[in-house]
Amino acid sequence: MHGEGFFFQAFVYLTAAVIAVPIAKKLGLGSVLGYLLAGIVIGPYGLELIGREGQDVMHFAEFGVVMMLFLIGLELQPKLLWQLRGPILGLGGLQVGITTVTGTIIGIIAGLSWQFSLAIGITFSLSSTAIVLQSLNEKGIMKTEAGQNSFAVLLFQDIAVIPILALLPLLATDAVKNITAQTTSDTAVIWVELLPAWAKTIVVLGIIAAIIILGKFMVGPVFRIIAQTRLRELFTAAALLLVIGIALLMGSVGLSPALGTFLAGVVLATSEYRHELEGDIEPFKGLLLGLFFIAVGASIDFGMIADQPARIAMLVSLLIVGKFILLFILGRIFRLRLDQNLIFAVSLAQGGEFGFVLFSFATQNGVLPASLTGQMIAVVAVSMALTPLLTLINEKLIQPRFGTKEKPEQEADKIDEENPVIIAGFGDFGSVVGRLLRANGVGTTVLDVDSNHVDLLRKLGIKVFYGDASRYDLLHAAGAGKARILILAIGDPTKILEIVETARKHFPHLKILARATGRIHAYELLEAGVDYIFRESLDTSLRMGVEVLRQLGFRSYQALRASRLFRYQDEEGLRILAEMRHDRKAYISRARQHIQDLEETLQNELELFGDTPDLGWDTTSLRKEFGEDTSDR
Amino acid sequence: MYEFQNILSAPNEIKISTDMNKILILFAHPALQKSRVNRELIKNIHTINGVTFRDLYEIYPDLDISIRTEQALLLEHDIIVFQHPFYWYSTPAILKEWQDLVLEHGWAYGQEGKALHGKKMFSVISTGGREEAYQKQGYNRYTIRELLSPIDQTAYLCGMEYLPPFVAYGTHRMSPEDISRHRQNYHRVLNALVDDRIDYAKLRRYDRINIDLNAIIITKSGR
Numbered sequence: 001m002h003g004e005g006f007f008f009q010a011f012v013y014l015t016a017a018v019i020a021v022p023i024a025k026k027l028g029l030g031s032v033l034g035y036l037l038a039g040i041v042i043g044p045y046g047l048e049l050i051g052r053e054g055q056d057v058m059h060f061a062e063f064g065v066v067m068m069l070f071l072i073g074l075e076l077q078p079k080l081l082w083q084l085r086g087p088i089l090g091l092g093g094l095q096v097g098i099t100t101v102t103g104t105i106i107g108i109i110a111g112l113s114w115q116f117s118l119a120i121g122i123t124f125s126l127s128s129t130a131i132v133l134q135s136l137n138e139k140g141i142m143k144t145e146a147g148q149n150s151f152a153v154l155l156f157q158d159i160a161v162i163p164i165l166a167l168l169p170l171l172a173t174d175a176v177k178n179i180t181a182q183t184t185s186d187t188a189v190i191w192v193e194l195l196p197a198w199a200k201t202i203v204v205l206g207i208i209a210a211i212i213i214l215g216k217f218m219v220g221p222v223f224r225i226i227a228q229t230r231l232r233e234l235f236t237a238a239a240l241l242l243v244i245g246i247a248l249l250m251g252s253v254g255l256s257p258a259l260g261t262f263l264a265g266v267v268l269a270t271s272e273y274r275h276e277l278e279g280d281i282e283p284f285k286g287l288l289l290g291l292f293f294i295a296v297g298a299s300i301d302f303g304m305i306a307d308q309p310a311r312i313a314m315l316v317s318l319l320i321v322g323k324f325i326l327l328f329i330l331g332r333i334f335r336l337r338l339d340q341n342l343i344f345a346v347s348l349a350q351g352g353e354f355g356f357v358l359f360s361f362a363t364q365n366g367v368l369p370a371s372l373t374g375q376m377i378a379v380v381a382v383s384m385a386l387t388p389l390l391t392l393i394n395e396k397l398i399q400p401r402f403g404t405k406e407k408p409e410q411e412a413d414k415i416d417e418e419n420p421v422i423i424a425g426f427g428d429f430g431s432v433v434g435r436l437l438r439a440n441g442v443g444t445t446v447l448d449v450d451s452n453h454v455d456l457l458r459k460l461g462i463k464v465f466y467g468d469a470s471r472y473d474l475l476h477a478a479g480a481g482k483a484r485i486l487i488l489a490i491g492d493p494t495k496i497l498e499i500v501e502t503a504r505k506h507f508p509h510l511k512i513l514a515r516a517t518g519r520i521h522a523y524e525l526l527e528a529g530v531d532y533i534f535r536e537s538l539d540t541s542l543r544m545g546v547e548v549l550r551q552l553g554f555r556s557y558q559a560l561r562a563s564r565l566f567r568y569q570d571e572e573g574l575r576i577l578a579e580m581r582h583d584r585k586a587y588i589s590r591a592r593q594h595i596q597d598l599e600e601t602l603q604n605e606l607e608l609f610g611d612t613p614d615l616g617w618d619t620t621s622l623r624k625e626f627g628e629d630t631s632d633r
Numbered sequence: 634m635y636e637f638q639n640i641l642s643a644p645n646e647i648k649i650s651t652d653m654n655k656i657l658i659l660f661a662h663p664a665l666q667k668s669r670v671n672r673e674l675i676k677n678i679h680t681i682n683g684v685t686f687r688d689l690y691e692i693y694p695d696l697d698i699s700i701r702t703e704q705a706l707l708l709e710h711d712i713i714v715f716q717h718p719f720y721w722y723s724t725p726a727i728l729k730e731w732q733d734l735v736l737e738h739g740w741a742y743g744q745e746g747k748a749l750h751g752k753k754m755f756s757v758i759s760t761g762g763r764e765e766a767y768q769k770q771g772y773n774r775y776t777i778r779e780l781l782s783p784i785d786q787t788a789y790l791c792g793m794e795y796l797p798p799f800v801a802y803g804t805h806r807m808s809p810e811d812i813s814r815h816r817q818n819y820h821r822v823l824n825a826l827v828d829d830r831i832d833y834a835k836l837r838r839y840d841r842i843n844i845d846l847n848a849i850i851i852t853k854s855g856r
Contacts, residue, residue: 564697615700616734625743 012049013057016042017290028396032134033388035290039297040385050298058295062353064288065130066247067281069158069258072133072151073265074278081266084152091149091334092156095348099125099326106318115171119367120376122164123359124319128352128384129154129258130289135391136347145336146343153348161256161354168358169365207253211246211260215267220455223273227451227466239280272454275447275465279473292353300381304374315379320386324349339399346394350387351380419443422478423487424469424499426457429515429536430489434462445478449490470498472506480507488514493521500528519574526578542567561614654827656684657710658757661717661728663690670759670804671718673812674819681820683827685710689727696730703735708748712826713793715784716757718804722773722780732787741791750792755799755842756781757819763803778840796833799842818843825850 016038024034042049050057103121108114132150133142141147195203219242226238243261250260268274305312324345331341359373359380368376421437421444423430430446437444446464448454457464467474469490480486486503488496496514503510513532516522525533542563549559615621658678662671665688679686685706693699707713717724724732739745758777766773767780777800778785788795799822801807801815822842825831830851836842842849 564695568697614734615737621738622743625738 009050009057012042013291013294016294021290029392030135030138030388031290032131032138032293033385033392035293036297036385036388039294040300041297042294043298043300045300045302058292058299058356061288061292061295063247063257064285064290064292065353066258066261067243067285068130068133068289070243070246070261070265071278071281071285073262073267074269074274076266077269078266084148084155087149087152087334088156091330092153092160094330094333095153095327096122096125096157096160098330099323102322102326106322113173115173116368116372119168119171119358119362120372122168123355123362123376124323124351124380126157126161126352126354126358127154127323127348128350128387129158130292130353131350131384131387132347134289134293135388139395141343144340144343146340146347149331149334149336149340149344150347155262157352157354158256158259158262161358162254162259164358165254165361168362168367171362172366203253204255207249207255207260208263211249211264212267215264215271219268220271220273223466224451224455227273232468235276236280239277240284242277243281272458272464272466275474275477276467278477279467279471282473282477296353296381296384299377300385301374301378304378305382308375312375312378312382315375316382316386319351319379319383320349320390342394342398343391346390347387349390350383352384355380419445419479420484421445421487422447422469422475422480422483422485423489424448425488425490425515426453426462426464427489427491429491430487431457433487433489445483447474447478470495470502472502475499475502475507480510484509484511486510486512488512490515491517493517493524496521497524497528500525500530504529522574523578526575538567538570652829653683654711654829655709656712656714656823656826657706658684658686658714658716659689659728659731660687661689661715661725661731663725663727665690668718670801670807670812670815671716673816674716674757674759674801676816678820678823681823681827684823689731690725693727696727698727698731698734700734700737703731704737704740704748707735707752711752713749713752713754714757715754719758719760719777719780722775723783736787736791747792752793753796754788754793755796756784757799759801759804761803761805763806764800767802776840796836797839797841801843815843818846821846821850 017035020038020041021031021034024037025031040046044050100118100122103124104114104117105121107117107120110117112120132154136142136147136150142151223235223238226234242264246260246264247257250257268277271277327345327348328341331344336344356377359368359377362368363370363373419442421442423434423444424447426434426446426448427450430448434444434446444463446457446462447467447469448457448464449466449468451466454464454466465478467478469475469478469488475486480503486499486507488499490496490499493516500512500514503512511532512530513534514525514530516525516533516535518535518537522533522535545566546556546559546563549562550556554562660671660675662668665672675686675688678684687706689698715724715728717728723729736742736749737746740748758781760767760777762771762773765771767775767777769775773780777798781798785795799819801812807815822831832849832851836849839845839849
């Protein structure tokens with residue numbers, strides 16, 4: 001610690017990230033590698049801007065992983081999770097089991113005791129959820145076969161950490177215990193550990209049930225009350241509170257916080273606040289994960305590596321190659337296609353962040369000597385740092401040799417929210433549009449800011465999400481990147497213009513159809529570059545006008561034709577006047593002239609044709625000609 | 634099948650014009666999404682040089698035809714085509730509305746109405762019934778030419794020559810191969826019309842265009 005305090009540290013971390021990540025992205029290396037390199041550069045073996053406290057930062061930043069799992073849970077409907085049960089239990093279970101056994105055997109062959117070997121083997125079987133999921137998401141291949149299977153394995157590993165933490169102390173050997181006896185005493189004993197096994201199970205199940213029940217029945221009403229305050233930061237605070245609360249709750253009974261928030265995420269995946277939660281948590285997750293990767297980079301002990309470069313290199317390659325081979329074989333057994341299997345096996349062939357936790361824990365509990373865990377932690381960190389590089393090699397050099405690369409778009413249908421149409425505002429205006437689309441089988445994602453409204457609509461079985469559509473993150477979460485049309489049916493003209501601006505900037509491919517509250521608003525929308533503008537009262541008032549004409553004795557069809565003509569001319573005039581608007585003087589005179597034109601046209605029609613402007617149905621000229629010339633018709 | 638008979642065509646009394654003819658296709662199908670034949674016939678039709686394709690139901694879904702636009706288009710083209718399924722021995726509603734409103738007295742016909750004089754016109758129609766049905770002895774009792782006489786007469790009154798129609802008979806039982814053959818023939822006719830490679834004297838003797846394309850289309854050397 002250099003003593004310059006929190007702000008200096010924050011400055012160092014943020015500068016490193018802001019410089020390294022864009023460079024890494026530009027070079028096609030991905031953000032994870034960028035963060036890791038930034039960490040190495042500012043770390044104790046680089047510029048020495050951060051020292052040992054990198055470890056503390058890492059523990060803090062691990063919370064990013066917790067948030068990430070919450071977000072993943074949000075995207076995973078319970079239905080989808082159930083569909084993944086095969087890969088999770090089968091593939092995940094086998095992966096952890098076989099890797100542990102193989103690792104243990106290698107350890108014993110290398111001359112370690114079976115306890116050491118088992119502890120190392122089981123720890124090495126875990127992969128890095130943070131690195132793998134972040135990379136897969138960034139490449140947009142989360143929804144492919146490889147992505148889904150990687151996710152399944154990682155999920156199983158995260159679950160497996162709980163029993164591993166429980167069983168690891170049993171491997172303690174007296175020799176190691178004696179050395180570390182003093183250090184164990186100050187680790188806080190979790191109260192649950194004192195309970196008998198059956199009670200422990202009940203507590204754990206109770207907590208899980210509580211999360212599900214709270215998520216299902218409490219979160220909705222609470223968020224509704226918060227949403228009604230219309231204070232955005234309060235909603236963000238509530239979202240953070242939810243995640244942190246669950247993490248604490250899980251931690252208090254010795255369960256993985258990541259698993260708890262994941263569960264909460266799944267429960268809330270069907271909630272109307274899903275997109276809003278996603279939008280609120282996402283930036284925190286991103287920052288914390290970035291911090292985490294920097295910390296991993298900074299924590300690589302180059303001193304130790306320099307002492308025994310050959311040994312560390314051998315262990316790292318043993319870990320990566322060994323895991324790759326086992327994963328590849330499992331992929332074959334589970335019928336992954338070659339290209340997918342390569343992505344899957346390369347992605348998961350590293351040690352994980354739980355490795356740091358487990359190795360420290362093992363040392364504290366006297367399972368492994370500190371000298372050994374130091375090396376092992378270095379091996380895990382290096383293998384993690386190498387993963388983005390290996391995926392890059394696979395992607396750039398190996399994959400192109402197989403022409404079967406799966407297009408991620410094909411799987412896009414799996415997420416039901418990726419609808420072609422997004423409707424912002426589901427009041428009287430938007431709901432009619434939405435219902436017409438629905439009746440014709442067009443999928444729509446609806447966003448609305450009125451929480452009472454949202455609640456009611458959801459009770460009616462309509463998929464509505466709460467949120468302010470002028471926010472980039474919410475539009476993004478609602479699938480604006482993949483949608484084709486954005487309908488703005490909100491009643492607030494300023495808000496509509498705000499959304500247009502956001503959408504034009506971030507999603508230029510979207511066609512925008514906007515409701516205009518009046519003429520002036522229509523001009524503004526035209527200037528903002530909206531493709532289609534619908535004045536909310538035009539059609540209705542014209543229909544009313546038609547009815548008046550009818551009541552006064554006009555023929556129905558004549559009245560209708562007159563209103564249509566009026567409408568076309570009015571729309572045309574709107575566009576002409578929109579261009580004139582900058583020159584205020586021209587506008588006024590044109591506007592006056594426009595109204596005059598309109599009146600004149602209608603007047604002339606009456607005088608010239610008597611009833612309708614449609615000359616083809618008019619025999620005046622024919623009768624005139626017929627009087628003089630009797631040749632035809 | 635007779636469309637592929639190989640008769641050597643000997644063009645006579647043909648005036649080969651160097652300038653290109655422009656064709657305006659007025660297409661009417663109220664439910665194109667359910668169409669088999671017409672949808673295929675119009676595939677890539679807009680890519681043919683010299684052809685302007687107008688899908689009337691798509692442009693005027695509420696039947697509010699812009700008379701000014703339509704008249705301006707007519708003036709720009711040399712050959713006018715009505716393409717539509719043959720509903721109740723006539724055109725779909727929008728094409729009737731189009732005739733009623735666009736072909737104004739004093740513009741298209743009457744003493745002053747000479748805007749369309751000298752242009753050519755023909756129909757491209759698909760019928761559910763087979764050719765045999767459109768005979769005096771058949772259940773439709775009249776031939777296609779007879780049933781098309783209202784359009785023929787409309788063209789005549791507007792000073793246009795009404796050419797024999799292009800007919801796809803028996804669409805109910807048409808195989809995809811047959812449909813695609815009709816499309817090839819149709820597009821071949823359009824190309825020939827644009828390039829003015831049609832033996833009109835011969836064509837006038839046929840009941841429909843697509844009886845023997847090799848006979849009516851002149852193959853220019855050096856093209």
